[in-house]
Amino acid sequence: MTPTPLSDPGEMPAEAQAELDQLFRAGGMGDLLGLRLLDWGSGHSRFLLEPSPEIANIARSVHGGALYALADSAFEVACNSYGRICVALDVTVHHASAAPLDEPVTAEAVEVSRSARIASYRITATGAGGDVRAWCLATAYRTSRWHLGADRWPQAWRDAH
Amino acid sequence: MTPTPLSDPGEMPAEAQAELDQLFRAGGMGDLLGLRLLDWGSGHSRFLLEPSPEIANIARSVHGGALYALADSAFEVACNSYGRICVALDVTVHHASAAPLDEPVTAEAVEVSRSARIASYRITATGAGGDVRAWCLATAYRTSRWHLGADRWPQAWRDAH
Amino acid sequence: MTPTPLSDPGEMPAEAQAELDQLFRAGGMGDLLGLRLLDWGSGHSRFLLEPSPEIANIARSVHGGALYALADSAFEVACNSYGRICVALDVTVHHASAAPLDEPVTAEAVEVSRSARIASYRITATGAGGDVRAWCLATAYRTSRWHLGADRWPQAWRDAH
Amino acid sequence: MTPTPLSDPGEMPAEAQAELDQLFRAGGMGDLLGLRLLDWGSGHSRFLLEPSPEIANIARSVHGGALYALADSAFEVACNSYGRICVALDVTVHHASAAPLDEPVTAEAVEVSRSARIASYRITATGAGGDVRAWCLATAYRTSRWHLGADRWPQAWRDAH
Numbered sequence: 340m341t342p343t344p345l346s347d348p349g350e351m352p353a354e355a356q357a358e359l360d361q362l363f364r365a366g367g368m369g370d371l372l373g374l375r376l377l378d379w380g381s382g383h384s385r386f387l388l389e390p391s392p393e394i395a396n397i398a399r400s401v402h403g404g405a406l407y408a409l410a411d412s413a414f415e416v417a418c419n420s421y422g423r424i425c426v427a428l429d430v431t432v433h434h435a436s437a438a439p440l441d442e443p444v445t446a447e448a449v450e451v452s453r454s455a456r457i458a459s460y461r462i463t464a465t466g467a468g469g470d471v472r473a474w475c476l477a478t479a480y481r482t483s484r485w486h487l488g489a490d491r492w493p494q495a496w497r498d499a500h
Numbered sequence: 501m502t503p504t505p506l507s508d509p510g511e512m513p514a515e516a517q518a519e520l521d522q523l524f525r526a527g528g529m530g531d532l533l534g535l536r537l538l539d540w541g542s543g544h545s546r547f548l549l550e551p552s553p554e555i556a557n558i559a560r561s562v563h564g565g566a567l568y569a570l571a572d573s574a575f576e577v578a579c580n581s582y583g584r585i586c587v588a589l590d591v592t593v594h595h596a597s598a599a600p601l602d603e604p605v606t607a608e609a610v611e612v613s614r615s616a617r618i619a620s621y622r623i624t625a626t627g628a629g630g631d632v633r634a635w636c637l638a639t640a641y642r643t644s645r646w647h648l649g650a651d652r653w654p655q656a657w658r659d660a661h
Numbered sequence: 662m663t664p665t666p667l668s669d670p671g672e673m674p675a676e677a678q679a680e681l682d683q684l685f686r687a688g689g690m691g692d693l694l695g696l697r698l699l700d701w702g703s704g705h706s707r708f709l710l711e712p713s714p715e716i717a718n719i720a721r722s723v724h725g726g727a728l729y730a731l732a733d734s735a736f737e738v739a740c741n742s743y744g745r746i747c748v749a750l751d752v753t754v755h756h757a758s759a760a761p762l763d764e765p766v767t768a769e770a771v772e773v774s775r776s777a778r779i780a781s782y783r784i785t786a787t788g789a790g791g792d793v794r795a796w797c798l799a800t801a802y803r804t805s806r807w808h809l810g811a812d813r814w815p816q817a818w819r820d821a822h
Numbered sequence: 823m824t825p826t827p828l829s830d831p832g833e834m835p836a837e838a839q840a841e842l843d844q845l846f847r848a849g850g851m852g853d854l855l856g857l858r859l860l861d862w863g864s865g866h867s868r869f870l871l872e873p874s875p876e877i878a879n880i881a882r883s884v885h886g887g888a889l890y891a892l893a894d895s896a897f898e899v900a901c902n903s904y905g906r907i908c909v910a911l912d913v914t915v916h917h918a919s920a921a922p923l924d925e926p927v928t929a930e931a932v933e934v935s936r937s938a939r940i941a942s943y944r945i946t947a948t949g950a951g952g953d954v955r956a957w958c959l960a961t962a963y964r965t966s967r968w969h970l971g972a973d974r975w976p977q978a979w980r981d982a983h
Contacts, residue, residue: 368555368563371532394529402529403588404572408565415564427564428779429751429800431592431914431959433942435935451946452918452954456778457750457802459916459957461944463934471935474942476914476959478751478800480779589940590912590961592753592798594781596774612785613757613793617939618911618963620755620796622783624773632774635781637753637798639912641940690877690885693854716851724851725898725910726891733887749886753914 348499351381355422355491362486363416372405374412381500382450382458384416390440401438406473409446410462417448417460418479421500422486425458425479438464438472448477456481509660512542516583516652523647524577533566535573542661543611543619545577551601562599567634570607571623578609578621579640582661583647586619586640599625599633609638617642670821673703677744677813684808685738694727696734703822704772704780706738712762723760728795731768732784739770739782740801743822744814747780747801760786760794770799778803831982834864838905838974845969846899855888857895864983865933865941867899873923884921889956892929893945900931900943901962904983905975908941908962921947921955931960939964 364376369386372394377385386409394405410432418425438444446464453459462475485492525537530547533555538546547570555566571593579586599605607625614620623636646653686698691708694716699707708731716727732754740747760766768786775781784797807814847859852869855877860868869892877888893915901908921927929947936942945958968975 362558368565371554393532397523398585398587403576403591404529404569407568407572407591411565411568424559426559427595429592429594429753429798429916430568431590431751431753433590433912433935433959433961434588435942436937451957452916454919459918461957474934474944474959476751476916476957478916590755590914590959592912592914594751594774594798594800596781597776612796613755615758620757622796635773635783635798637755637796637912639755684880690887693876715854719845720907720909726851726894729890729894729913730887733890737886746881748881749917751914751916752890753912755912756910 346495348495349493351422351496352492355487358487359422363419368408369412372408374409376412376416377445379416379420381420382417382453383448384413384420385445385447386413386416388444388446390438390442390444392440395440398437399440401440401444403434403473406434406438406444406464407432409444410464410473410475413446413448413462414460414475414477414479417450418458419486422492422496423500424482424484424486426482428478428480430475430477432473432475434473435471438466442467444472507656509656510654512583512657513652513654516648519648520583524580529569530573533569535570537573537577538606540577540581542581543578543614544609545574545581546606546608547574547577549605549607551599551603551605553601556601559598560601562601562605564595564634567595567599567605567625568593570605571625571634571636574607574609574623575621575636575638575640578611579619580647583653583657584661585643585645585647587643589639589641591636591638593634593636595634596632599627603628605633668817670817671815673744673818674814677809680809681744685741690730691734694730696731698734698738699767701738701742703742704739704775706735706742706770708735708738708768710766710768712760712764712766714762717762720759721762723762723766725756728756728760728766728786729754731766732786732795732797735768735770735784736782736797736799736801739772740780741808744808744818745822746804746806746808748804750800750802752797752799754795754797756795757793760788764789766794829978831978832976834905834979835974835976838970841970842905846902851891852895855891857892859895859899860928862899862903864903865900865936866931867896867903868928868930869896869899871927871929873921873925873927875923878923881920882923884923884927886917886956889917889921889927889947890915892927893947893956893958896929896931896945897943897958897960897962900933901941902969905969905979906983907965907967907969909965911961911963913958913960915956915958917956918954921949925950927955
């Protein structure tokens with residue numbers, strides 16, 4: 340189904356990648372909640388949440404909204420990881436278990452499918468011992484615009500991603 | 501399908517209602533993001549978001565995570581509105597349109613179905629002119645525990661809700 | 662946000678509407694399961710399911726897959742109702758209560774939001790007494806192709822829908 | 823979080839397993855659509871769809887409702903695989919790519935999380951070459967009833983599953 344690119348897209352341009360990295364790490368809402376980008380690459384990313392007392396829920400565990408923000412951040416970086424500007428369409432989150440306040444939570448986003456206009460991601464947030472706290476099915480709309488401007492990305496790269 | 505309660509559940513006890521109201525308004529994450537509870541009752545609630553620059557996304561509109569937190573807060577109050585402790589199971593959010601930073605957003609949660617253990621809610625976040633920004637299908641698990649302690653709620657009330 | 666159409670789109674062309682109606686009523690899977698299109702218009706539709714013993718589940722009520730097919734059919738007609746070819750992206754279904762085999766179920770789809778490329782629908786399947794059996798949040802991708810061919814639809818209609 | 827069982831639950835009783843297998847293979851809706859159970863075990867299952875012309879959509883590929891029924895069948899067997907009667911609560915399906923009519927589709931369900939009352943499953947439907955056609959996040963409510971009757975399952979098994 341995927342059309343063969345006319346030319347090899349090659350590697351992501353190193354300078355653009357470095358600027359994208361800065362962009363991904365500059366999130367205002369992430370700072371507010373204590374989220375940290377661990378690593379990212381084509382179609383994936385990992386984020387860390389180190390809970391603070393401000394994000395407790397009534398039951399003294401991590402607020403579901405904070406777990407969602409963690410997963411959503413991983414989703415955002417994974418779908419924007421090619422440089423193409425992508426926006427969230429639909430996100431479904433399942434809350435699997437309570438996350439204790441004294442334990443970090445890691446969210447990993449992986450790409451499950453990608454077409455010209457739509458891509459989907461699975462995001463899993465796990466506690467220190469590997470217990471699943473929440474997981475998501477998320478879909479993004481892939482616009483025709485590019486981070487840093489289209490001219491920063493070679494044509495072969497834009498055709499392939 | 502709904503069993504007839506043995507006795508009329510009557511009104512929610514006024515004192516418990518007042519304490520529940522305080523509980524609902526004390527949310528740490530809501531303060532962080534600038535959310536405000538407008539009103540609530542049996543199975544419904546309304547919240548307001550007045551956007552601040554901190555919750556902007558890269559495109560200079562309201563971050564999707566903030567819209568989610570708004571909808572999630574309305575959901576949380578609506579499902580806990582009977583006094584029974586309820587927890588989020590699954591939430592699906594559709595992002596319908598970008599929310600400008602200079603416009604308040606209101607989220608309304610209404611109950612669509614409720615059984616002994618599970619209830620579902622529709623939450624709609626709309627801008628000043630009525631445009632839908634995001635909307636959700638959310639389900640909650642209804643525990644057998646009660647806010648403020650079970651003995652604060654008459655037996656007929658607990659049977660019916 | 663919605664651009665003002667250059668000219669009034671007017672009514673849907675009557676002949677195209679009649680052919681679309683035939684198309685919508687010719688569904689192979691609907692016949693298999695006993696689904697019937699009740700009515701439809703711009704952005705909405707209603708379908709009826711009269712359960713047969715073949716679609717029972719293990720508990721002798723209507724199989725969840727049949728309720729989904731009912732809702733999905735209403736969704737499909739509602740999103741294709743303008744003549745533009747639309748395809749399902751994401752569907753979330755909540756199963757609210759068991760549907761008895763001896764009772765018809767009606768599903769109604771209504772449009773909640775619509776942009777150039779994406780639209781969202783709420784579909785509610787209810788039993789004879791109004792009890793919600795299942796309800797859905799569904800999103801469609803709006804292609805640039807048209808049922809019966811683009812030339813069957815006036816330019817002003819295509820611009821507006 | 824998971825309580826240590828008081829005694830080793832051991833293996834699933836062989837006779838009960840054989841009867842459960844018969845139950846899982848007797849689905850009326852599956853026969854209607856041409857679905858076949860390939861294999862199953864604790865918390866997982868695989869189903870096959872060999873498309874017939876009756877399940878074509880308007881675009882001459884496999885109807886989204888048939889892909890959903892395939893995934894839903896895999897989900898149903900996976901969540902009922904311990905013998906405990908489980909019912910679908912919420913299912914989100916993402917349609918990733920069109921499924922050609924002349925190609926079989928396989929759906930695999932795996933358990934992502936499980937607590938006393940709620941379990942979640944990821945179901946992935948792939949074409950012959952491994953392309954993802956659709957994938958789901960699905961949650962089930964775990965009742966306190968058992969297939970074939972509770973007395974067919976040892977106490978240690980019921981405690982653990």
